[in-house]
Amino acid sequence: MKVAKFGGSSVASGEKFKQVAKIVTSDPERRIVVVSAPGKRFSEDTKMTDLLIALAAKVQLGEDYMNEFGQIVDRYREIVTELEMSTDILSDIMANLQSIIDIHKHDSFRLLDCIKASGEDNNAKLMAAYFNHLGHEAYYVNPKEAGIFVTDEPGHARVLPHSYQEIEKLKERTGILVVPGFFGYSENGNMVTFSRGGSDITGSILAAGVKAALYENFTDVDSIYSVDPRIVKNPKEVKEVTYREMRELSYGGFSVFHDEALEPVYKLGIPVCVKNTNNPSAPGTFIVPKRKYSDTPVVGIAGDTGFCNIHVSKYLLNRELGFGRRLLQILEDEGISYEHTPSGIDNISVIMREHQLTPEKEERVFSRIQTELEVDELFIERDLALIMVVGEGMNSSVGIAAKATEALARADVNLEMINQGSSEVSMMFGVKSEVVPKAVEALYNAYFNNVYSISYTNS
Ligand SMILES: Nc1ncnc2c1ncn2[C@@H]1O[C@H](COP(=O)(O)OP(=O)(O)O)[C@@H](O)[C@H]1O
């Protein structure tokens, strides 16, 4: 049995629905289909999820929302019309949206989450109806019915372990099962979404639950490339990448696959294949437990913005018992998670996602660090980006770091931070956000086009 997830770009129009149906029905193993909400039809288009967020904002403000409501229904109408299906389903979609608004209009968080989830929910109903329209046995399966239970953290849900036993029961069902991506149900029955791009997570949870032979993730590119194709034109395709490498690359900014989506499948060793809905015969990229990496120690280079760094220094910090713990405790008390903590003898930096540090939190955190830890120096650096050079083969190669620093120096990129974890599967560079494109391009040229002088050898 295979689980096939189709991203927003693969279900953005009636034409794309037809392509999805062709792909699914061409392989009887493709029994579980996960769909996102309709994505962009062209680069300036707006994703359904963003239209829904705009609708929720209007409702929250108590303003007239008929324009946003109309745009959402029109997107579905366009698909239904292109598919030459009955427009009756549009009344169901309108009734569903209106009832979410009526039930949750006084609870902003819940309203936003349920409206966001409706994008995939209504699209899955439409996809199942389309399979039926073509004469196939297919069912819309709500995530509650499928057994996807999650924590009650709107916009950040995590799967609850007992889900997997429930999901396994789907194996007994017949026909094509169409499950909406992006959300599950909390124990008390609320619809709760994963973070943005989270339909990838739904597909992975289902693949793990039914112990699928393969989790296919259909998108709009022929493969995962060694660098974001929006930064470097026609980059090298990646044929195989390990779970560990992919986790680092997704975290580092490869938006093609959600960075939390590997956890469910990697424990069971279920392979993932990223494929193109518009070119399904292309082999795609396989994400696997192990790969041969002797010829390509570096598999990819990723960059992501939106970080900041709180830097503290204190004379004889290294002798002060519990300093790091107390510093991180202050952040924990404010509900802030940190990403990295590079440190020197008398200083430590805490790198975190910038959006977590609201002005009020920043004021409290700074005042507590100052008074409780009595530091000599305390400042924040904003607009930071992290660039990751990733590859399992790096730990047995000499000269990899030298090549990176040479390339960055020649591209006139100032390094704010260098970090290499003990796993040696990645190297991380902190840079200012605005230099990400040139830094990534310089690194790509260094590793994949060999334009710089330093070369590396196997140790
Ligand atoms: N390294 C990469 N390899 C391939 N695509 C990438 C990479 N980094 C970023 N992308 C972008 O990810 C896009 C696909 O992800 P996304 O838009 O979320 O697709 P979907 O609509 O299928 O969920 C591609 O069109 C591409 O622009």
Ligand SMILES: N[C@@H](CC(=O)OP(=O)(O)O)C(=O)O
């Ligand atoms: N529609 C949601 C979830 C998702 O996974 O979408 P996509 O497959 O288009 O990345 C979002 O935009 O975040």
